[in-house]
Amino acid sequence: MSTVARRAKCPDCRATVLSGLDEGIPVRVEPEPVDPAGELAALCDGRRTYGLVADGTLALRDEWRIRSGVGLKLYVEHPCGAR
Numbered sequence: 001m002s003t004v005a006r007r008a009k010c011p012d013c014r015a016t017v018l019s020g021l022d023e024g025i026p027v028r029v030e031p032e033p034v035d036p037a038g039e040l041a042a043l044c045d046g047r048r049t050y051g052l053v054a055d056g057t058l059a060l061r062d063e064w065r066i067r068s069g070v071g072l073k074l075y076v077e078h079p080c081g082a083r
């Protein structure tokens with residue numbers, strides 16, 4: 001199940017984030033979208049990126065999605081959620 005991403009406060013650092021579920025997994029991303037260069041920089045940094053898709057949910061940008069261009073706006077995962 002995926003839910004529409006909404007603005008929320010990170011429970012750890014109180015920063016504003018976008019929060020939603022991606023196929024049942026809670027996702028928190030930085031509230032400002034990045035361009036493809038920003039996405040690449042984040043990926044090189046070991047952070048995951050998500051695309052905000054047409055139904056308002058965040059979808060993990062795996063290799064297939066990056067190549068196929070799924071995701072209208074790109075967001076970088078909020079570092080508190082990083083493992």
Ligand SMILES: [Zn+2]
Nearest residue numbers: 010012013080
């Ligand atoms: Zn945080």
